[in-house]
Amino acid sequence: MSLRKPRRDSDVILSKYNQKELLFKFLIIGDYGVGKTAIVRRYTEGKFSSNYKITIGADFAIKTLYWDPNTKINLQLWDIAGHERFGYMTRVYYKYAVAAALVFDISRVATFQSVKKWLSDLREKVTLQDGSSIPIVLLANKYDIQQSAIQTDQIIKFCKDNKICKWFITSAKDNLNIDNAMYYLVENVLRAKIDDDIRDSIRLRETLLIDENNGCCKSQ
Template identity: 30%
Template sequence: MVADRRTKFKVVLVGDGGTGKTTYIHRILEGVFIKDYVATCGARVYQINFNTNYGFQLEFDVWDTAGQELKSMLSDAYYINSDAAMIFFDVTSKVTFVNVPNWLRRIQAVCCGDKHIPIVLCGNKVDCSNRKVKEQFIARSLKSGITMYVEISAKTNYNFELPFLALARKLTGIDNLTFVSNLNLKPADIPIDIKSIEESNRIMVELQNARDI
């Protein structure tokens, strides 16, 4: 490990209420030591650590809105000095996706300045059969500063590490970085069916390929 490598990062977690942000974080933290505190602006901050295949540990201080998404605007203190961000929406709720550009603009206005921080867009609840947000709508958002799109399911643990892994690779500059021996997840509440997994994987691959053209 290079002595001066950064291993601690601030990640802001945003998105409309009910999109599963806090559920996702608690799912990841289930069964491990949870270190959290209430920041001065009212957000709850969770420390999430990942061991890597390079022998060092990454520490993410994840700032959750703690219900403040119900307000018209979060305090700038929530966003300042962020190294990365995740934007959540519910694939079964169009209105939560319509608000994604608003969250993105807010992140870029406060966080970015002269730098561009990595931002992962997370489509949650892909275990549900009544999907409303189609891939063509998601594709448009990927042209506006989103680093990667990931489909997840907090209920089934589907792709649970992928948002953090995408951020970790961007923040460290190590494309083949992986997480090892990290999480003791609570068993999935429900099994995700194979058809949903195949459809979700297809969407992610096609959207990523479209970005690379």
């Protein structure tokens, strides 16, 4: 009987070339007009436009990263429409996500006030395999406007109170910190995946030991 683990959709092994190809789904969420689509397009296409169509439901784009000589990562960045907040469809859009960027417009207080509800909705509907929260970054976007309505200490306090480990001031227009934020998420997802694989190997080893012990215990 084979003890080989079943293949996961997010873990395709290209054994012929000794390469691992991973697929990760990231969510980009926040109120309407905070710049989610601009962030996704800047990161995946290296472009910026001030004229984007309103996102209906959800849209996604793909970014391929060659993380190291043996690891290729395909990122699906899901841009969730702002009006979908707390609706039934968010559960569908959130499915299989392993990380999220929570975005607000640094010049609009109301979008920062909405972050708490977005975060609650996300954590209610998405967890990792072990039940823990997915990695999340908070993005204070549109810094290029230079009209911040939210103080830095407010953002720091929010992150501390809600256990968000990292936040970034970002600008899709100026390409400020977009790559850094996504790099941080990828690093944390990979770390969580490594930990999960270690736990799987421990459980597999325990199963093998039990089987070996059972095989040695013969009646005299």
